[in-house]
Structures are given as structure tokens and as C-alpha cells.
Amino acid sequence: MKILVTGGAGFIGSNIVKRLVDLVHEPVVYDNLSSGYCQNLLPQVPFIEADLRNLELLVEAAQGCGVILHLAASVGNKRSIDLPQVDSEINLIGTLNVLEAARYLGINRVVFSSSAGIFGELKTLPIAEGHPQDPDSPYGTSKLAAEKMCLVYNKLYGMRNICLRYFNVFGPHQRFDAYGNVIPIFANRLLRKEPIHIFGDGEQTRDFVNVRDVVSANLKAAFSEEVQGVFNIGSGARISINQLAQMMQKAAGLTADIEYLPPRPGDVRDSLADISKAQKLLGYDPGTDIYSDLVDYWNWIKNDPLSN
Numbered sequence: 163m164k165i166l167v168t169g170g171a172g173f174i175g176s177n178i179v180k181r182l183v184d185l186v187h188e189p190v191v192y193d194n195l196s197s198g199y200c201q202n203l204l205p206q207v208p209f210i211e212a213d214l215r216n217l218e219l220l221v222e223a224a225q226g227c228g229v230i231l232h233l234a235a236s237v238g239n240k241r242s243i244d245l246p247q248v249d250s251e252i253n254l255i256g257t258l259n260v261l262e263a264a265r266y267l268g269i270n271r272v273v274f275s276s277s278a279g280i281f282g283e284l285k286t287l288p289i290a291e292g293h294p295q296d297p298d299s300p301y302g303t304s305k306l307a308a309e310k311m312c313l314v315y316n317k318l319y320g321m322r323n324i325c326l327r328y329f330n331v332f333g334p335h336q337r338f339d340a341y342g343n344v345i346p347i348f349a350n351r352l353l354r355k356e357p358i359h360i361f362g363d364g365e366q367t368r369d370f371v372n373v374r375d376v377v378s379a380n381l382k383a384a385f386s387e388e389v390q391g392v393f394n395i396g397s398g399a400r401i402s403i404n405q406l407a408q409m410m411q412k413a414a415g416l417t418a419d420i421e422y423l424p425p426r427p428g429d430v431r432d433s434l435a436d437i438s439k440a441q442k443l444l445g446y447d448p449g450t451d452i453y454s455d456l457v458d459y460w461n462w463i464k465n466d467p468l469s470n
């Protein structure tokens with residue numbers, strides 16, 4: 163099947179594109195390279211360098227596609243707090259453009275990459291899909307609004323859109339950037355033999371999910387014809403940031419000084435996905451050995467020319 167992957171030059175998108183190629187599908191990448199890398203592109207995969215805010219180019223790119231996997235986004239709480247307007251232009255209006263392109267072309271499924279950021283501060287543990295949604299950042303808010311837009315297109319236009327709410331994703335092709343995820347940030351500091359910075363007391367917890375499992379969730383969502391709606395995509399387990407720092411030093415065979423800094427605005431205290439809905443309806447089946455996945459990640463990043 164021909165499949166448009168927006169954000170296909172990014173971390174998760176490029177892992178999806180590789181899996182689609184292995185499965186002999188025909189992905190097309192649509193990306194403006196604002197946080198993605200040319201080095202993530204595959205020569206045999208058509209690449210359209212364009213912005214989500216350009217509806218005309220989106221329609222052109224999606225011609226002949228059976229599904230759109232929509233990952234392109236302005237990613238993360240911190241970036242959205244710095245640039246709230248840009249965040250909504252890309253994450254909300256950009257998603258609306260993807261939905262309009264799909265509607266215009268008669269593509270009845272968009273798989274939207276949403277985020278656990280839509281929930282805000284934890285009220286019950288673990289977090290099921292129906293947990294109160296009270297985001298703490300413009301990013302969580304724009305992702306929630308974009309989800310609602312996907313669901314309203316299901317109601318109004320007979321689409322079968324699926325929103326996947328990722329928890330903290332990690333794995334190969336995830337590189338350090340100033341707005342990045344804690345695992346590449348810690349890895350980057352270990353690579354440079356610099357102290358690890360922890361915001362707050364480090365006892366805050368996160369549900370880290372391997373990108374391999376997020377790729378599988380996207381494929382299940384793309385091809386589960388009867389299913390639609392919202393799904394949590396995590397590992398179903400959590401560790402503290404202090405535990406993560408210890409595990410990463412062990413995985414790297416290195417030790418680092420830990421420096422504690424004040425907590426950051428927009429960061430939630432705890433996070434843990436209830437993944438039973440995705441397990442039941444999508445057949446989602448994530449791995450559980452985070453330490454061995456961190457060893458694999460370290461082995462990837464220490465040999466990645468762009469990270470060294």
C-alpha cells in the first residue's frame with residue numbers, strides 16, 4: 163500500500179518508514195526537516211520537503227495513498243512554552259490540513275501521533291484513555307485539540323481516524339536536541355563525560371516505550387479496519403528519573419556526577435499508561451525489558467556520527 167508518512171525524517175517517523183519498506187509497502191515522506199534529518203531518509207523512498215501548513219502540497223503528496231500516518235509536529239512542552247503560536251499553527255492547523263487532504267482524496271484513515279501530554283497532572287494511576295484531560299502546556303493542548311478534530315472527522319465524514327497517545331518514546335534515531343527527551347539528553351552527557359542534570363528530586367516517574375513498539379502500534383492502527391478512536395501507547399511500566407540515570411550509566415559502563423536543578427514548568431510528576439485498550443483492540447504487545455533496550459540504545463548512539 164502507498165502510505166504518506168508526515169514527519170518521516172524524524173525519530174519515530176523514520177523508524178516507521180524503515181519498517182514499511184521491510185514489509186514491502188510504499189511509504190512517501192513529507193517533512194520540512196525542521197527537526198528531522200536528511201540522514202534518516204532512504205534513497206528508495208520518495209521525499210517531499212514541504213510544510214504541513216501547505217495544504218496544496220499535502221494533497222499532491224497524498225494522491226494514491228491508502229492511509230496517512232501523521233507524525234510531523236512541533237514536539238515537546240518546552241518548545242511550546244517558548245513558541246505557543248507556532249505550536250498550534252503546526253500541531254492543530256497542520257493536522258486539520260492533513261485531515262482535509264485525506265477527506266478531499268477519499269482516504270478514510272489518518273493515524274495521528276498524539277501524546278500523553280494531553281492528560282496533564284496525574285489524577286489516577288495508571289492512566290486509562292478516559293482519564294481527565296487537563297494539559298499543562300500549549301503542546302498538550304494543541305495535541306488534544308487535534309485529537310478532537312480527528313474524532314469529529316470520524317463523526318461528520320465517515321472517516322476511521324485513530325489517535326495514538328505516546329508516552330515517553332526512546333530508541334535508535336532519537337538524537338539530542340535542546341528540546342529533546344530525557345534519554346538522549348542523558349546519553350549525550352554521558353558521551354561527553356559531563357554531569358547528568360535532573361530537574362526536581364528525580365523521584366518523578368515516566369513510562370518509557372521503545373520506538374519498536376510505537377512502530378508496531380502505527381502498523382496495527384493503519385490496518386485494523388474496524389477500529390477507530392483514541393489509544394494509549396506506552397510500555398505499561400514506569401521508572402523514576404533517578405532509576406533511569408542509574409540504568410543508563412550501567413548500560414554505558416560509565417559513571418557520571420548527578421546535579422539536581424529546580425523542577426521545570428509544564429513537567430508532570432508521574433506518568434504510567436494503562437495499555438489494555440490497545441492490547442485488546444489493536445493487538446498491541448510491547449516489550450518489557452527496559453534495561454536491555456537501553457543497552458541497545460547506547461550501542462546505537464555511541465556509534466551514531468551525528469551524535470558524536
Ligand SMILES: NC(=O)c1ccc[n+]([C@@H]2O[C@H](COP(=O)([O-])OP(=O)(O)OC[C@H]3O[C@@H](n4cnc5c(N)ncnc54)[C@H](O)[C@@H]3O)[C@@H](O)[C@H]2O)c1
Nearest residue numbers: 169171172173174194195196197198213214234235328331
Ligand atoms: N518522542 C516522543 O517521546 C513522543 C511522545 C509523544 C508524542 N510524540 C509525537 O510523535 C510524533 C513524532 O515525534 P518524534 O519524537 O519523532 O519527533 P521528531 O522531531 O524527530 O519528528 C517530527 C518530524 O516532523 C517534522 N516537522 C516538524 N514540523 C513540521 C512541519 N510544519 N511540516 C512538515 N514537517 C514538520 C520534523 O522535521 C521532524 O522530522 C510527533 O507528533 C510527536 O508529537 C512523540
